Amino acid sequence: MVEKKGLGRALSHAVLLFGAAIVLFPLYVALVATSHSYDVLIGTTPLWFGQELIKNFTTVLTQGLKAAGGIPVWVMMGNSLIMALGIALGKIAISITAAYAIVFFRFRGRELCFVLIFITLMMPVEVRIVPTFQVAANLNFIDSYAGLILPLIASATATFLYRQMFMTIPQELLEAARIDGAGPWRFFVDVVLPLSRTNTAALFVVLFIYGWNQYLWPLLVTNQESMYTVVMGIQRMVNIPDAVPEWNLIMAVALLGMLPPLLVVLGMQKLFVRGLVETEK
Amino acid sequence: MANVRLINIDKTFNKNKVLSGLNLEVPDGSFMVMVGPSGCGKSTALRCIAGLEEVTSGTIMIGDKDVTHMEPKDRNIAMVFQNYALYPHMNVYDNITYGLKVRGIPADERKRRALEAAKLLGLDGLLERMPRQLSGGQRQRVAMGRAIVREPSVFLFDEPLSNLDANLRNQMRIELRRLHQRLATTSIYVTHDQVEAMTLAEKILVLRAGHIEQYGTPDDVYLRPASVFVAQFMGSPSMNIVRAKAEGGNIFLPDGTKLSGVQAADINISGRSGDILLGLRSEDLIFDPEGDIHVTVDIVEALGSDTLAYCRPLSANPEKQESSSVIVRLQGSQRPASGDVIRLTARKGHGHVFDTETQLRCL
Numbered sequence: 353m354v355e356k357k358g359l360g361r362a363l364s365h366a367v368l369l370f371g372a373a374i375v376l377f378p379l380y381v382a383l384v385a386t387s388h389s390y391d392v393l394i395g396t397t398p399l400w401f402g403q404e405l406i407k408n409f410t411t412v413l414t415q416g417l418k419a420a421g422g423i424p425v426w427v428m429m430g431n432s433l434i435m436a437l438g439i440a441l442g443k444i445a446i447s448i449t450a451a452y453a454i455v456f457f458r459f460r461g462r463e464l465c466f467v468l469i470f471i472t473l474m475m476p477v478e479v480r481i482v483p484t485f486q487v488a489a490n491l492n493f494i495d496s497y498a499g500l501i502l503p504l505i506a507s508a509t510a511t512f513l514y515r516q517m518f519m520t521i522p523q524e525l526l527e528a529a530r531i532d533g534a535g536p537w538r539f540f541v542d543v544v545l546p547l548s549r550t551n552t553a554a555l556f557v558v559l560f561i562y563g564w565n566q567y568l569w570p571l572l573v574t575n576q577e578s579m580y581t582v583v584m585g586i587q588r589m590v591n592i593p594d595a596v597p598e599w600n601l602i603m604a605v606a607l608l609g610m611l612p613p614l615l616v617v618l619g620m621q622k623l624f625v626r627g628l629v630e631t632e633k
Numbered sequence: 634m635a636n637v638r639l640i641n642i643d644k645t646f647n648k649n650k651v652l653s654g655l656n657l658e659v660p661d662g663s664f665m666v667m668v669g670p671s672g673c674g675k676s677t678a679l680r681c682i683a684g685l686e687e688v689t690s691g692t693i694m695i696g697d698k699d700v701t702h703m704e705p706k707d708r709n710i711a712m713v714f715q716n717y718a719l720y721p722h723m724n725v726y727d728n729i730t731y732g733l734k735v736r737g738i739p740a741d742e743r744k745r746r747a748l749e750a751a752k753l754l755g756l757d758g759l760l761e762r763m764p765r766q767l768s769g770g771q772r773q774r775v776a777m778g779r780a781i782v783r784e785p786s787v788f789l790f791d792e793p794l795s796n797l798d799a800n801l802r803n804q805m806r807i808e809l810r811r812l813h814q815r816l817a818t819t820s821i822y823v824t825h826d827q828v829e830a831m832t833l834a835e836k837i838l839v840l841r842a843g844h845i846e847q848y849g850t851p852d853d854v855y856l857r858p859a860s861v862f863v864a865q866f867m868g869s870p871s872m873n874i875v876r877a878k879a880e881g882g883n884i885f886l887p888d889g890t891k892l893s894g895v896q897a898a899d900i901n902i903s904g905r906s907g908d909i910l911l912g913l914r915s916e917d918l919i920f921d922p923e924g925d926i927h928v929t930v931d932i933v934e935a936l937g938s939d940t941l942a943y944c945r946p947l948s949a950n951p952e953k954q955e956s957s958s959v960i961v962r963l964q965g966s967q968r969p970a971s972g973d974v975i976r977l978t979a980r981k982g983h984g985h986v987f988d989t990e991t992q993l994r995c996l
């Protein structure tokens with residue numbers, strides 16, 4: 353890294369602080385809003401804290417918003433967590449095995465399989481959402497965890513990343529393992545999985561956030577409040593007919609909804625950063 | 634312990650014939666070295682024996698078992714790769730014992746064998762290290778340890794020393810020899826390095842474009858090369874091959890010079906007359922003021938212990954001069970200058986004679 357001195361250093365700090373301020377300002381506003389009672393927030397945006405921070409957080413966690421069904425936020429967060437973990441782990445499990453097959457097995461139509469998987473990269477979820485909903489409805493997936501998770505579980509991106517990583521594993525390693533007597537399953541468990549550990553950690557973080565932030569699909573596939581996820585739940589709280597949105601509580605939910613992805617990033621940071629920069633070969 | 638037999642092995646990669654009709658036997662407990670130019674199929678042959686490639690036709694026997702269609706793990710072989718192929722995420726101990734673990738050998742037995750191999754290879758203090766924390770020579774030893782602990786009936790080596798520097802290579806070569814003396818396991822070893830081939834081998838196999846050019850002891854290959862190809866491939870610098878004529882028990886260079894050193898009788902071609910190819914190693918041309926061969930020195934390479942002189946044969950009649958030049962090995966203290974004319978004799982009894990058509994050795 354280049355060491356800067358004097359003015360240059362002050363300047364770069366100023367730029368960084370300015371950027372951080374821009375990013376953090378909305379969070380600050382949300383936190384301030386959470387600390388007021390709801391009538392203060394009608395028509396104004398206070399910039400300093402009120403008295404009701406703890407009370408508002410307790411309210412959303414234990415009772416939820418009365419007008420929006422009264423589901424405590426921890427239930428929604430639980431739903432979100434199950435969905436995000438299901439999507440992240442499912443995507444990893446499916447794409448790592450798919451990539452393993454594509455890279456290490458010789459079978460007819462191998463390249464075709466890869467091309468087909470690759471093509472789906474170019475298709476966003478929204479394009480296929482109506483037929484997917486039809487299928488999910490026919491399978492009785494509405495208002496179930498399976499419905500939240502399964503339709504989102506295939507990942508061309510992750511398959512592609514694993515494929516690229518597997519292709520850097522030297523052929524001789526596979527041959528050495530074959531001579532050592534390891535079959536395909538042993539080789540996968542003993543060599544391929546440990547070698548892709550850092551990649552998997554990085555991918556897990558990205559996919560967890562992707563799963564947690566799902567909005568459109570949970571909105572379609574859930575009807576009961578008890579199956580709501582946090583991210584879409586917020587939307588339901590804002591759009592209550594014939595009522596003024598309780599912004600103090602909504603902001604509290606938004607802040608709570610941000611917390612788990614943040615914890616995952618912080619918790620996995622060490623592995624995650626290594627996964628992006630280091631290869632252990 | 635087992636011998637290895639290849640019977641009529643053919644190997645074709647998408648219509649490209651890489652091995653054709655390989656027939657050979659590696660005796661039990663011997664060390665066989667495969668040499669040949671790049672792309673001649675050495676690695677392919679080794680990988681066929683290992684079972685990493687399926688042969689197109691033919692039979693491979695290890696001991697009295699037909700292993701032609703067996704998986705590598707069932708052939709009771711161990712292989713050492715050129716780039717070592719250590720598992721990067723396992724420490725030295727785990728690398729060495731992985732094959733045993735997969736085979737379900739109990740932990741205390743694994744430990745005993747690993748420690749024994751580590752001691753044999755001087756890896757004692759390194760068992761906890763990861764491969765990336767090892768030098769090239771140490772990695773090589775770990776790869777060797779991985780092969781040894783399996784106690785296989787055949788070792789296969791594919792250019793195992795070629796990634797090491799010259800000093801380490803010499804050292805490892807000696808260790809390999811010592812190891813073979815101790816374990817006496819049948820070994821097949823592929824190399825580019827002449828010195829490795831000559832010093833390690835009990836048998837040398839010279840491969841050329843997928844067929845056997847010669848298979849014999851190092852002495853056979855060096856002293857009685859079966860063809861011009863083998864003669865020029867083995868030995869450094871490669872053997873001088875000059876056109877010559879045999880007539881009445883004498884041998885003449887194309888310009889008519891009679892060679893007094895090389896007599897037809899000495900090299901078993903008394904009955905032959907006509908054009909031949911005469912092979913003379915650089916060390917068999919001796920600097921001699923009375924010599925009958927006159928050459929002009931072109932380039933001189935001083936190697937310390939000896940001097941290599943690249944010479945153009947001088948002829949009384951320059952138009953008839955052969956384009957082929959000869960390389961002469963002189964003593965280190967002899968330093969002719971470029972352009973000098975020097976005189977040489979061929980060492981008595983040290984010529985090789987090949988047929989001009991078939992390029993094969995005349996017996």
Ligand SMILES: Nc1ncnc2c1ncn2[C@@H]1O[C@H](COP(=O)(O)OP(=O)(O)OP(=O)(O)O)[C@@H](O)[C@H]1O
Pocket residue numbers: 646647649651669670671672673674675676677678
């Ligand atoms: N998997 C493969 N598919 C197609 N052709 C191959 C394959 N493996 C080897 N070949 C071809 O077979 C021939 C022999 O290759 P091989 O690797 O056995 O040579 P080698 O004698 O080991 O050479 P080197 O000394 O350079 O290692 C080469 O022409 C090579 O291109």
Ligand SMILES: [Mg+2]
Pocket residue numbers: 675676677
């Ligand atoms: Mg090779």
